[in-house]
Amino acid sequence: MTSTEGTRVSRRKLFGLAGAGVALAGAGAAAGIGIDKATSGNAEASTNVVDFHGEHQAGIATPAQANLHFAALDVTTKDREKLRALLKTWTEAARRMTAGQEVVANGAVGSGAYAPPGDTGEALDLPASNLTLTIGFGPSLFDGRFGLAGKRPPQLIDLPLFPKDKLDPARSGGDLCIQACADDPQVAVHAVRNLVRLGFGVTEVRWSQLGFGRSSSTSREQQTPRNLFGFKDGTNNIKAEEPDVLRDQVWAEAGDGQAWMAGGTYLVARRIRMHIETWDRETLDGQEKIIGRTKGTGAPLGQTAEFDELDLDVGGAGGEKLIPEDAHVRLASHQALNGVRILRRGYNFVDGSDGVGHLEAGLFFLAFNRDTRKQYVPMQQALSSKDAMMEYVQHTGSAHFAVPPGVTRDASWADALFS
């Protein structure tokens, strides 16, 4: 950061103090108060930046933030070099924004009175808010347009149609995707808005989705959140503290098919409409049997605490299984799926109302896995055909992306794919 970025006073102070915040953390509450005063009310000084660089892209196994703005885009040019250049531009912009900086230096008000500002400005004065930006490539990017057909990973399949799908083409597919997650929704929206702006002439937005209330946790540090059905969601999710499981179930390796994807993963995005009103009329007993967990603690039926191991065979009165055959947790469990797991990163959404007075609401399901053919597809096939919850949900959007590996300080999102 340079001292010429004079407009972003509070954010600059934050960065100045970031190191100090870490050092002071052990000193307890008094130190926290000191930081609060020094930064005009921002207590997140020491923790609000997620490193953009690394072996894997941030925004996958890093702790899930509170808010999401997801965009799927189509490439409108046929010029391979333009696409490659845009990916480099995007990388630089993402590098800056995830660090809490404007998309270009002095962009919001410092680029002259007679040009539109280089940064749209709505994130000025806001902290970095743990913003992560994650990019993915859809199956359609690997058609003939850019000479990439030979680079398509075998795992990046066109998803099959699942029973009860009611997919809206206007909410499905895409050549590229950008996942922006942040603790402040305005920061996430700002990031996507500016990347889209940089892409005009090369890309156009196909569809996008806002999400709130992360519906899963990716770290044991985090409390398990609740979905719009009021249940804890993602208790059994893969956690950052399980590197072996991440290695086996999430991260692609060079030998998996396409060497350029080593360290990457595959993202399945599904917009799942929930019929909130009919669910709310379901009895508590009925709700718990559909999910397979208690609503209060989130314990599996027959157990006492949330993280108690699922026992799919625990019996109740009359020899009936306490977790019914069509319960969601049974069908989605790795016990029922030959050990298969996925890393979930979904968000709740409410897109207003649907025109007949019902909430247009649900779960925007984002999941990362190493091989969609072997992980997501069999899981969703089991759920679509048997899950008691399917009475209350409908899949209305669907997309699949190859998420390339992370980048080093001088590299770009284009490097792996175009190397």
Add this chain to the structure above:
Amino acid sequence: MTVRKTPSLAVLAGAAALVTLAACDSKSQPAAAGGPIKVAASDTACEVSATTANAGNLTFEITNKGTKVTEFYLYAEGDRIMGEVENIAPGLNRRLIVEVADAGKYQTACKPGMAGDGIRGDFTVTGGVAKQNDTNAQKAEATKSYAGYIANNTSALQDETVKFADLVKAGKVDEAKAAYARTRTYYERIEPVAEKFGDLDPAIDVREADLEPNQQFTGFHRLEKDLFKTGLQPDSAQIADKLVTDVKTLVGKTKTLELSALDLANGAKGLLDEVATGKITGEEEAFSHTDLWDFQANVDGSKGAIASLRPVLQAKDPALVSTLDKEFANVQGLLDKQRAGDGFKSYTELSQDQVKEFASAVDALSEPLSKVAEVVSK
């Protein structure tokens, strides 16, 4: 639907005059114990030879003198079905024997065209045993009453499905199209029961959009597609035969089904959920757009289950009963506005405002319905 309390003499054919006179003679007289009560049904009247009877086994002899297929019902308060006879073709005589143990106000009804509330008349039962209030006995009575409702609908379902399948097999496309929605009515009324039998419900009622990989598209909606969209296919007759087989299996299985009062409560709610997610959106009948027929049948089925539970609910939460009556009537009022002939307008003719009005009325009914299970469980 207009409820005609007194039959119009002018429309009665000469043959019916005798019965009319008999009715006048016996109007204030209870029917002789066990003696048959004659019912002359026509397209516009429902002439019952006695309007009072002593408690016990009552026998009704129904003659259809009209031109439409008709039905006859004896209802207790809240349209609880004491007994019914369906599918009485023109010219036929059918008999209904029904045990009425309790004194009270009842209603008779003929339903020419098998649609709507029917032509109603008051019917008073005197004497009989004292009303019991034991909850368990009431619940047992409720499930017995509902089992009767199921039996009536499954038997009609079987008859109508055989006829429908025959029309398909004979290549009579227009007649099969006309029979399609009516045949499904009997299925949609009892769908929560059908859903208890694993693969039978999908085999009979799966929608094309919900097919699983490698699942064959069979049942009503497959024939719906053949009739209304693609034209009959080489295997349409085979599909029709399979539908008849599956329906017969279902009917057989329902005979041994043991339901609890809670099953009735949940079934009543489940039927309205079907309306809220499948019929209001026009998803169910993607090719024929006869969703409003299903809507009516789901409401009928829900109402049937609640009617069976009525004595239990009345004893525990009378306010809930009157709320349900009011909201059922509200939904019915909206449906009646969309009637066309013996059935309903096409879903595609509804305006967005009308769809919204339906959704709102179904929500208003579904909320109190969702409380029934708790009241019953007390």
